[in-house]
Amino acid sequence: xxxxxxxxxxxxxxxxxxxxxxxxxxxxxxxxxxxxxxxxxxxxxxxxxxxxxxxxxxxxxxxxxxxxxxxxxxxxxxxxxxxxxxxxxxxxxxxxxxxxxxxxxxxxxxxxxxxxxxxxxxxxxxxxxxxxxxxxxxxxxxxxxxxxxxxxxxxxxxxxxxxxxxxxxxxxxxxxxxxxxxxxxxxxxxxxxxxxxxxxxxxxxxxxxxxxxxxxxxxxxxxxxxxxxxxxxxxxxxxxxxxxxxxxxxxxxxxxxxxxxxxxxxxxxxxxxxxxxxxxxxxxxxxxxxxxxxxxxxxxxxxxxxxxxxxxxxxxxxxxxxxxxxxxxxxxxxxxxxxxxxxxxxxxxxxxxxxxxxxxxxxxxxxxxxxxxxxxxxxxxxxxxxxxxxxxxxxxxxxxxxxxxxxxxxxxxxxxxxxxxxxxxxxxxxxxxxxxxxxxxxxxxxxxxxxxxxxxxxxxxxxxxxxxxxxxxxxxxxxxxxxxxxxxxxxxxxxxxxxxxxxxxxxxxxxxxxxxxxxxxxxxxxxxxxxxxxxxxxxxxxxxxxxxxxxxxxxxxxxxxxxxxxxxxxxxxxxxxxxxxxxxxxxxxxxxxxxxxxxxxxxxxxxxxxxxxxxxxxxxxxxxxxxxxxxxxxxxxxxxxxxxxxxxxxxxxxxxxxxxxxxxxxxxxxxxxxxxxx
DNA sequence: GTACATCTAAACACAC
DNA sequence: CGTGTGTTTAGATGTA
Numbered sequence: 001x002x003x004x005x006x007x008x009x010x011x012x013x014x015x016x017x018x019x020x021x022x023x024x025x026x027x028x029x030x031x032x033x034x035x036x037x038x039x040x041x042x043x044x045x046x047x048x049x050x051x052x053x054x055x056x057x058x059x060x061x062x063x064x065x066x067x068x069x070x071x072x073x074x075x076x077x078x079x080x081x082x083x084x085x086x087x088x089x090x091x092x093x094x095x096x097x098x099x100x101x102x103x104x105x106x107x108x109x110x111x112x113x114x115x116x117x118x119x120x121x122x123x124x125x126x127x128x129x130x131x132x133x134x135x136x137x138x139x140x141x142x143x144x145x146x147x148x149x150x151x152x153x154x155x156x157x158x159x160x161x162x163x164x165x166x167x168x169x170x171x172x173x174x175x176x177x178x179x180x181x182x183x184x185x186x187x188x189x190x191x192x193x194x195x196x197x198x199x200x201x202x203x204x205x206x207x208x209x210x211x212x213x214x215x216x217x218x219x220x221x222x223x224x225x226x227x228x229x230x231x232x233x234x235x236x237x238x239x240x241x242x243x244x245x246x247x248x249x250x251x252x253x254x255x256x257x258x259x260x261x262x263x264x265x266x267x268x269x270x271x272x273x274x275x276x277x278x279x280x281x282x283x284x285x286x287x288x289x290x291x292x293x294x295x296x297x298x299x300x301x302x303x304x305x306x307x308x309x310x311x312x313x314x315x316x317x318x319x320x321x322x323x324x325x326x327x328x329x330x331x332x333x334x335x336x337x338x339x340x341x342x343x344x345x346x347x348x349x350x351x352x353x354x355x356x357x358x359x360x361x362x363x364x365x366x367x368x369x370x371x372x373x374x375x376x377x378x379x380x381x382x383x384x385x386x387x388x389x390x391x392x393x394x395x396x397x398x399x400x401x402x403x404x405x406x407x408x409x410x411x412x413x414x415x416x417x418x419x420x421x422x423x424x425x426x427x428x429x430x431x432x433x434x435x436x437x438x439x440x441x442x443x444x445x446x447x448x449x450x451x452x453x454x455x456x457x458x459x460x461x462x463x464x465x466x467x468x469x470x471x472x473x474x475x476x477x478x479x480x481x482x483x484x485x486x487x488x489x490x491x492x493x494x495x496x497x498x499x500x501x502x503x504x505x506x507x508x509x510x511x512x513x514x515x516x517x518x519x520x521x522x523x524x525x526x527x528x529x530x531x532x533x534x535x536x537x538x539x540x541x542x543x544x545x546x547x548x549x550x551x552x553x554x555x556x557x558x559x560x561x562x563x564x565x566x567x568x569x570x571x572x573x574x575x576x577x578x579x580x581x582x583x584x585x586x587x588x589x590x591x592x593x594x595x596x597x598x599x600x601x602x603x604x605x606x607x608x609x610x611x612x613x614x615x616x617x618x619x620x621x622x623x624x625x626x627x628x629x630x631x632x633x634x635x636x637x638x639x640x641x642x643x644x645x646x647x648x649x650x651x652x653x654x655x656x657x658x659x660x661x662x663x664x665x666x667x668x669x670x671x672x673x674x675x676x677x678x
Numbered sequence: 679g680t681a682c683a684t685c686t687a688a689a690c691a692c693a694c
Numbered sequence: 695c696g697t698g699t700g701t702t703t704a705g706a707t708g709t710a
Contacts, residue, residue, distance in 0.1 A: 470683085470684060470685085471684080471685075472683095472684085489698085489699065489700085490698085490699095508687095509685095509686070509687080510686095512686080512687075512688085513684095513685065513686070513687095515699070515700060515701085516685085516686085516687095516700095516701085516702085517684090517685095518699095518700080518701095519699095519700055519701050519702075520684095520701085520702085526700085532699095533699080533700090680710100681709100681710085682708100682709080682710080683707100683708080683709075683710100684706100684707080684708080684709100685705100685706080685707080685708100686704100686705085686706080686707100687703100687704085687705085687706105688702100688703080688704085688705105689701100689702080689703080689704100690700100690701080690702075690703100691699100691700080691701075691702100692698100692699080692700080692701100693697100693698085693699080693700100694696100694697085694698080694699100
């Protein structure tokens with residue numbers, strides 16, 4: 001339909017939009033690249049490199065946009081001129097209007113539109129090439145139109161002569177006359193258009209030679225804008241920028257093809273989204289141009305001047321002082337097309353940054369909102385915490401935990417530090433081992449072990465996670481959990497496998513370890529029974545182990561001991577502290593909350609050890625007993641003290657495992673543990 | 679660096 | 695003799 005007159009092109013796009021695409025194709029194809037490359041000066045070459053890329057994509061928008069407008073105006077003009085639509089003409093006999101539609105192609109570019117195109121001050125060489133090619137096509141088509149017009153005239157005259165002789169076809173004659181009139185109109189329009197086009201090009205310095213010349217020298221930047229246009233542009237730039245700032249509008253970028261179409265076109269409405277336009281960002285991001293307008297208000301803090309260098313994008317000219325900078329600014333960055341183009345690019349960069357900032361702000365807000373919600377959420381479930389625990393966390397975590405309890409009544413350096421940090425509490429929530437035990441709870445924390453096991457029973461049963469306790473502690477726990485506080489070796493085995501999935505593997509290893517521990521530690525006493533030998537726990541011996549751990553601040557311990565009711569205030573202080581800090585780590589909601597009990601028992605454990613070594617001459621204080629019990633000592637080796645009993649009312653730990661029905665422990669003796677688990 | 683605790687592995691003894 | 699139980703030793707590792 002629309003014949004492309006591009007050199008060596010035989011393509012015939014069907015519509016104006018197709019034509020534009022086609023033309024754009026020319027600008028991108030090697031064939032088009034064969035066109036004479038524009039000659040750049042050294043300066044303009046740099047500008048070309050810095051300015052061309054961002055607008056290469058822009059051209060697609062502008063071309064399509066213009067094409068749409070052209071399509072509309074083409075239809076309007078056709079209605080005005082009484083011409084048939086291209087579609088209809090397409091199917092009409094060639095005799096009717098064979099090239100009328102083809103002639104429409106250049107003419108549909110109205111002067112305003114052409115001006116609009118031309119007023120894209122910043123044009124890539126491809127764009128300019130396309131425009132000039134269009135111009136060439138226009139002129140070529142004009143010549144063709146003129147030729148066709150002559151032919152039509154001749155034909156018409158011929159037909160008129162024939163009609164005069166034959167008196168036929170008055171209708172066709174009339175039609176041809178109408179078409180002729182339309183052609184004349186189109187021709188006039190085209191001539192006007194061409195004139196304007198050329199004028200515009202010349203005005204912008206793009207066209208320095210006579211039209212019709214095959215190779216036109218191109219310049220990367222449109223130049224020679226008239227002052228009114230520039231002023232309008234400045235208005236656009238500044239108003240658009242301020243509008244962006246004040247309204248917080250998130251337009252990604254300005255489509256530069258539309259920002260300065262006309263003075264009546266508001267910048268706001270001419271904003272279109274163009275997310276690709278500013279992705280190239282070759283120009284460094286600096287201050288908006290509009291700030292330069294107000295530099296006089298802040299003479300020595302000009303945003304375009306810093307460290308003796310002009311900060312105009314791409315300039316970096318050295319200016320010794322502010323005055324020279326001003327001179328430089330006025331001379332080198334005057335109100336010309338180049339500055340305008342750079343300003344436009346800068347505008348785009350700024351807008352893109354603003355968009356990015358808005359997005360990041362939104363993201364930040366979402367993150368904060370999310371975290372805020374999270375922080376107010378209930379405490380984490382204890383079981384999942386177990387899954388993330390590790391061996392290395394065990395002791396080091398417990399040692400670092402005082403920081404998480406800053407309001408504990410004891411000082412970090414005090415011997416009670418491990419007490420207040422509540423290693424067992426840490427244990428219950430955050431310390432669990434996976435893999436070989438290299439770090440584990442000290443045995444002095446064995447009481448909280450029971451709590452931990454009770455809390456995380458299901459977890460240990462199902463997850464192959466090595467419990468963070470020593471074999472000795474586990475053996476003791478197993479024995480203490482038994483109703484008679486005594487177990488056979490096999491019962492101990494069963495307890496291990498029943499309580500911990502981890503011990504369902506490598507039986508040879510850990511069983512050997514159990515035996516080794518039973519034999520090695522004095523705290524485990526073998527008692528001959530009717531049924532055979534059973535193992536019991538000598539709590540005194542058990543508490544004796546590694547007493548040096550309790551070494552520390554004796555005075556504090558003594559003070560603690562001197563207080564008969566120290567456990568209660570201490571526990572209260574802990575409660576207050578935890579409540580104050582609302583430490584979710586210490587809460588195990590799903591399992592009941594033995595935290596306080598853990599802490600209390602841990603404290604007692606710690607104090608037991610402390611008293612044992614710092615106040616051993618205190619006859620009434622039976623080692624291995626809780627301070628409470630120390631007041632009422634009950635030393636019966638054959639009936640090892642159950643530490644959890646010592647917790648007394650302070651303990652929130654459920655004692656379900658000590659219920660009489662737990663004597664079915666023996667049921668596990670000869671049964672596979674896995675079945676027991678089920 | 680040392681002592682201690684713990685774990686692992688292994689050897690050994692003994693009873694069933 | 696094999697297995698289970700118990701003891702002991704040795705080495706490695708971690709902690710105080």
